[in-house]
Amino acid sequence: MLYDLELQSVGKTYPDGTVAVSDFDLKVEKGEFVAFLGPSGCGKSTTLRMIAGFEEITNGEILIMGKNISHTPPERRPTSMIFQNYALFPHMTVRQNIAFGLDVKKMETAEKKRKVDRILDMFDLTEFADRTADRLSGGQRQRIALARGLVVEPEILLLDEPLGALDANLRRIIQNELKLLQRDLGITFVFVTHAQSEALGLSDRVVVMSNGVVEQISAPKELYTRPATPFVAEFIGSNTIIEGKSGKMLDGGLQQIETPYGPMAGVGTAGADMAVIPAESFRIGLRETPGEIALEGTVASKKLVGSIGYIRVKLSDGREIDVETHAGSPEAQSLSAGASVTLGVDPSSVTLIHH
Numbered sequence: 001m002l003y004d005l006e007l008q009s010v011g012k013t014y015p016d017g018t019v020a021v022s023d024f025d026l027k028v029e030k031g032e033f034v035a036f037l038g039p040s041g042c043g044k045s046t047t048l049r050m051i052a053g054f055e056e057i058t059n060g061e062i063l064i065m066g067k068n069i070s071h072t073p074p075e076r077r078p079t080s081m082i083f084q085n086y087a088l089f090p091h092m093t094v095r096q097n098i099a100f101g102l103d104v105k106k107m108e109t110a111e112k113k114r115k116v117d118r119i120l121d122m123f124d125l126t127e128f129a130d131r132t133a134d135r136l137s138g139g140q141r142q143r144i145a146l147a148r149g150l151v152v153e154p155e156i157l158l159l160d161e162p163l164g165a166l167d168a169n170l171r172r173i174i175q176n177e178l179k180l181l182q183r184d185l186g187i188t189f190v191f192v193t194h195a196q197s198e199a200l201g202l203s204d205r206v207v208v209m210s211n212g213v214v215e216q217i218s219a220p221k222e223l224y225t226r227p228a229t230p231f232v233a234e235f236i237g238s239n240t241i242i243e244g245k246s247g248k249m250l251d252g253g254l255q256q257i258e259t260p261y262g263p264m265a266g267v268g269t270a271g272a273d274m275a276v277i278p279a280e281s282f283r284i285g286l287r288e289t290p291g292e293i294a295l296e297g298t299v300a301s302k303k304l305v306g307s308i309g310y311i312r313v314k315l316s317d318g319r320e321i322d323v324e325t326h327a328g329s330p331e332a333q334s335l336s337a338g339a340s341v342t343l344g345v346d347p348s349s350v351t352l353i354h355h
């Protein structure tokens with residue numbers, strides 16, 4: 001199969017010895033929306049810059065549509081990059097800013113005008129075409145940056161925290177626009193962000209990184225329901241992590257571990273020794289389902305926010321765990337601090353991982 005983008009064991013060690021990225025493997029299909037997500041300094045931007053060609057790679061290979069472009073200069077790669085600060089020329093007009101990439105390619109005037117007009121129209125920027133970029137709002141600048149990236153018709157659009165400078169409201173609006181645009185154009189997007197909701201809401205697949213290493217590459221839902229590493233389990237969503245000792249294999253593809261709270265079954269591989277339980281997988285009260293895990297405790301606090309009830313339960317050993325339930329449920333309505341509760345969990349919603 002021919003991938004649009006392929007990273008094979010890509011690594012970057014900066015001249016001062018900092019290892020920013022190691023052994024990054026990724027295959028991206030045409031038209032996929034992939035997000036790189038991780039805390040500050042984990043190597044997201046370095047990886048994006050290596051794909052764009054602004055940073056030399058020190059290990060591995062990068063292929064675009066099967067062609068090895070590892071050492072091709074940026075202007076000869078079929079990529080466009082959009083920066084967080086948009087990098088617009090403030091005293092150039094919107095039209096000149098957008099045409100910039102085509103000027104670099106020495107496109108002839110009539111064709112250039114046609115392409116710029118079309119993209120101005122697409123982004124609702126026609127009325128601002130002759131205004132200088134410094135006289136526009138943040139949202140308008142963001143659109144120009146996108147238009148400038150897309151006018152050159154790249155195979156892959158690389159976006160480095162492109163919404164970071166926008167306020168929360170505008171950010172939500174542009175997120176929606178971006179998703180629709182990407183779907184319409186069918187262009188591959190690689191998007192860097194440290195905002196979880198953005199990565200999970202926009203992309204087909206998320207690459208979670210920490211310390212220069214890929215922790216997991218999965219569809220957003222799977223990151224919530226089946227975290228693969230302790231880092232992902234802590235970083236994504238709200239999980240309770242219980243450490244134990246590896247146990248036996250059970251029927252039905254389940255695995256068991258021994259924990260201070262008794263044996264716990266879950267979905268995992270042999271040798272797993274940690275249970276990960278999403279906050280919304282706990283039930284208040286048992287339902288006697290097969291293999292149901294039961295934890296006894298008392299309610300430490302309760303908060304109802306919109307449709308979600310956040311209940312903090314203190315177990316007998318003093319550990320507090322977070323439970324999310326429907327705010328309208330009888331349990332969420334009636335429980336108050338100090339009440340005794342039993343929490344039930346089905347093994348199918350527990351993931352067992354290796355620490």
Ligand SMILES: Nc1ncnc2c1ncn2[C@@H]1O[C@H](COP(=O)(O)OP(=O)(O)OP(=O)(O)O)[C@@H](O)[C@H]1O
Nearest residue numbers: 014016018020039040041042043044045046047194
């Ligand atoms: N030019 C450089 N020389 C040396 N080290 C660098 C250089 N640029 C980045 N680094 C280091 O490489 C690591 C990865 O940085 P990078 O900017 O890729 O992270 P990031 O995940 O994009 O972070 P952020 O979200 O803060 O932008 C960090 O430890 C950073 O300090």
